[in-house]
Amino acid sequence: MKASLLFFCSLLGLALAQSCPDPGVNGFASAAGGTTGGGNAAAVTVTNANDLKTAAKASGARVIIVKGKIDTQGAVDVASDKTIRGQDSTATIIGGFNLKGVSNIIIKNLNIQAGGSVDTIASRNSHHVWYDHLNIWDAGDGLLDITQESDYQTVSWCKFWYSSKTGDHRLASLVGSGGGDHPEDEGKLRVTYHHNWWAENVDQRMPRVMYGEGHIYNNFFNSPGNTYCVGFGSYGSVLIQNNYFKDVKNPHQFMYDVYAYSAASGNVYDKTSGAQQTGKLGSRNVAGQEWATAAPVSPPYSYSLDSASGVPDLVKKCAGPRYNEAVVQDIESLHNTLKEIAKKVGLPEPAALQSTNLRGSTDSPSLHGRSASTTNGNGYRLGVSGQDNNHGPSCDNSPKISPEDENLPHVPIHSLYALTKLRALRSPDAPEGHSTALDDFIARGALRLDDAERLFRLYRDRLDPFMYGVGCKYQQLEELRRRSSILTAATLTVAALHDPQANGIYGVCSSEFRRLTERSMFDRRVDRDYLRAMCVASYWLSDVSWMLSGYAIRRAAECNLHNSYTRAIEDKSEEAADGARLWYILNICDQHLATLYGRPAIVQEDSSMQKWEAFLASPVANEQDKRLSSQVALLGIIGSIRELFGPDKGQPTPRAYVHQITQFNKELDHWLNHWLGTIPEESEHIGRFPRKGAKLHFHFAKLHLYSHIFRGLSGDNPIPYHFLDCAATAISVATSTINFILTDPDIAAGVVGMPSYLHCMTAFACMFLIKVAVKYGGDLIEPDRVWDMTTSLVRHFRSLPAGRWHLANLMAPGLERMAATLKRSQTGELNHLTETLPVGNGINGAIDPQLGAPSTDGTFIGSEGEFFFDYDMSFGLSPVFNFDLSSLNTENPSMAPQEFSNVNYQMAQPNT
Structure with a gap:
């Protein structure tokens, strides 16, 4: 029987070998x-x-x-x-x-x-x-x-x-x-x-x-x-x-x-x-x-x-017409015989012939002839043909455990695997060795080698230090290409996003990364570099970060990456330390996205996040780990803040939260004081950004904390008296943040390189100030001051050496349009609070809470009919970055760029 099977397999193989690509x-x-x-x-x-x-x-x-x-x-x-x-x-x-x-x-x-x-x-x-x-x-x-x-x-x-x-x-x-x-x-x-x-x-x-x-x-x-x-x-x-x-x-x-x-x-x-x-x-x-x-x-x-x-x-x-009916019939005959043989010897039935689909349809089954479940929106095949729906999930042929030779199952899923042998129920095997052949989109000519080398150096020497040196452990592009096609595509995509010379090739890199991600979505085995690619994408690519972050966390858990922390400390293993860092990056992205979208984080109560001190004290820790640990510690505080306030239900913040806000404020101050003395003052590749970046994260954390007091304050609701100091602090933090970005040369240069989370929080700070200025007039902050800061930020963003699709370039026209509302508000269309409300004795001239707010008029109504100042604490990317790309004009001569003569935007000299 086996001889017959081999014979028919050979015949079918010869027949199919005569077919052409489709x-x-x-x-x-x-x-x-x-x-x-x-x-x-x-x-x-x-x-x-x-x-x-x-x-x-x-x-x-x-x-x-x-x-x-x-x-x-x-x-x-x-x-x-x-x-x-x-x-x-x-x-x-x-x-x-x-x-x-x-x-x-x-x-x-x-x-x-x-x-x-x-x-x-x-x-x-x-x-x-x-x-x-x-x-x-x-x-x-x-x-x-x-x-x-x-x-x-x-x-x-x-x-x-x-x-x-x-x-x-x-x-x-x-x-x-x-x-x-x-x-x-x-x-x-x-x-x-x-x-x-x-x-x-x-x-x-x-x-x-x-x-x-x-x-x-x-x-x-x-x-x-x-x-x-x-x-x-x-x-x-x-x-x-x-x-x-x-x-x-x-x-x-x-x-x-x-x-x-x-x-x-x-x-x-x-x-x-x-x-x-x-x-x-x-x-x-x-x-x-x-x-x-x-x-x-x-x-x-x-x-x-x-x-x-x-x-x-x-x-x-x-070339030319094909699919002769007689040839298709011959192949079908061989295929049907092979199916019968496979059935008798207990092997899975072979996949349906694509050529069969062509006889009754118009299009290639590799794109249109398949059922919707087998292709994605771009036409890439994700699974087997729709004709294979009668095939069950794949199983292991031989038992791997038995009641006689194993202890009690560690987790319930082991019991189900023992009975069914479903491969999807067990952890994937270790990946096979890497191929030494170069077969990627560079080898295929979609991206020129010299462009790829330039982008790789940009990522390795300039961008990866912003992610604590975790994203690229290879010094040569060729080595990276031989080790991981998807990590190659991810790093080059991120580099192209930041490179003003790469506007024409960003789409090539991004499409290749998406293609590889889609094709690997259901792969049973992924390696460390695959997870590294997911980290890189989640950290910088705002359009896919939410989806990839959650997916990557689950794939990392399959590979036991969450246990790397313990092994790094106990075994003092460099390999385990690398895994722990990747797990930390995935958790950082998860926490960032939970804050931005106002949704629960995927990872909860993770011991490695709570006990970062032990990892930092271990012999395998390095200088970059200090910055990484500072983020882990900060996100612990921010996570507690999210847990206290919960999702926005449109209700005012309870007065009792004043004490918790004060306590969180002290924790943030303590965090900053500790890490300013711990984080290295200067980095070889990103200058003095590490410590100053910590300050930027500190500002955003405080803005996140204090802005919660504006919840539920729509319509005629005044700011409660007990929250006046908090409101003033929120405004002070937002203005300090924007001024910090505009005036500090290291932060100004770091805009090209910092993760998408910081760009989103920058947008939130601007939107927050614009909304407050329009709603409360000059009683909390002068509209002219907000207009000056916002337009200065727009000019700075447009002066940056970044790619066309970088968030700074995408944010600029939207911020410009929002700033225009401040000028309209000064034409008499708005009722300013200063006309009816005296300035109180609170911090920074807080509003007297005994007096009411002005009535609503048409200026407060947004372009889509919603109440413009129904303040939404979900900082989601969707509302913040919903800009019309057609308005993007980085060459508008009327928008003179802001000059920073002491800013070095260039990457460090590449290591050879």
Whole structure:
């Protein structure tokens, strides 16, 4: 039986080895919502021109299967939301397709021979179109032209050719129009060409890109006697990666004299001649179009590059129509036999064939043909095919414990594992050894090596010290890449976020990190560097920190990371100490996020957090651990504050809390005095930030404490007399915090590097002061003073050398708009308290509590209709950072940046 199984496995393996890659829609057609065509609409098979034209022009989603040869007598008009695919490799259209003002189209698996003097396939003002596995030849004009503001299109696995050289218009594919007279195309015409075969007798336009962006990778150019292959000009930009050029002239050539841009890497030039132009080329702008740009292409999607040397064989085998029905049936027969054998020998049933899904659907099962449970929103596969729903969870084949040879179970789950052998119920095994092969997005060409090296040095030498040196234990990028792809992606993403030169590659790094995170979500085994990557992301990446922090804590617990503290102290183990530090970072992020979002922390009553002194006193502790322990100690106090006040229920803070507030204030003062004498005064890489950073955390902790007294004070409710001193302290702390950021050179420079938590608390301090100034006028703080501080902070943020998506840049326009409310409030629209309320004798001129507050008028109503000053103690990122990115204009000359001549924003010199 085993011999039979091996025999059939071999047969199936040989059959599947003959298959070609089928990644589904990718490239630009997968961006900005993606391309689904007719989706899961019921398929209709057509065998004549009338039926094809009727189905293609019908409204609504349609899946159209072309059977046999159909002469359409010209181009077929195609409406939106259509999939048109050949039933097998013999399906043929004599004619073509016309796409005008439509979207969401898939045309695949067809032979298409031109039937007239026009373009075989013409896309005009259409977006989200995928042309896949087509064999197109002998056009009267272009074989496939994409023009007139079309956008988000992908051309993959297609063959372009002409049957003779007699024609003078042997043009393959045009993107945009030349001459520099089409400004309406600027910012559009984004097209990906991958794994295409530009074959015999094609003369030029493989493709030619004008105004748009062309990502051209893994194509095979083999058309001897041509004029040029890839052409670009008139503000066009191309990224040419890992292609194979054989026996052709001018592999990539600049055209016209209007500015254009080209980048090329990893290509093979086999017996070629002529131009291989790269860089920014051209000598002029078009008059009236000086605003147009020709910048490097930065694909907003993930993709894998095949080695250029293997492209000819791969593309010649797989380009053009495929999925012959007979081949699919043969593979299915082998697969069914293998299923029967596996059932008899007690092995799990093999996964369903993806090729089977293709017979009755329009799209690749690797993206659209699977059930929703098997793919995420980006189309990445997370589990098995939807056909495998009858498969149960995986089990261990042999018993690992038995009542005779084991003690009583340590925890209840061990008992269930003993009975079921479900692998998911036991801790994962130790990860296997790391591969020495480099196979990541840098190796695939998505990120240039020199850019990656620069970002790595920025993270290692400048950013990681802000996280106490826990995030990167490697000194060389190559070592990091060999050890952990996901940690590589995480560190480079964070570095790109902070690097003003990396705006174009931040999306590449971020997409790769998200892709790796999504793909590993259900992995049984993760290693220490995987958890390190989660720490790095949770610490700096505000858009994913809440989700990843909770996930990472659970994965860390699976790996017993929470016990590293005890082992570090008892065994004096450096490896355990590293684990303890990671556990501390995860707890710090957890506590920070609990404060920001006003939600309970995940980790409660953790002994390592409460007994940090023992870890700091152990022989394995280092100087950085002093800073780390200071945070652990501070968050213990903040956690107690959250526990006292609880969630905001819209009710005023009880008077009895005055004594607890006073006690917490003393604890915070004691914390600061202790750690200012303990934390090293200066760091090699971040200067004097360590001690001053402790002061900044201290200010934010006090603001968090005292701002609670404003709870429930909406409408006409005055500040209670017993909380006047607390209100004054809250305002004093908020103003001191902002002034500290503006005036201290070490803190000013540290804005680029500090964790997202501190940026959020900075936003909270500003919003707090603005709301108080508008509600209470000049009785608690002068609006002009708040306006000056806020606008100074905006100018400072805009002067920082940080990436476009750094929180400082995202916060600036929102703070600017909020500050504008202060100027409006001084035009008479608001009733100031000073008109009716005398200043009392409290701290900083507190309001006399015997007098009432002004009545509400329209100025207090927010843009969404809510009461503007219903003060919400949830400092969540959602309301704080809900800024319109379109308003971001870091180059506005009217906003002169604030100068800090004594601030050093640069990273320390890298260690070599």
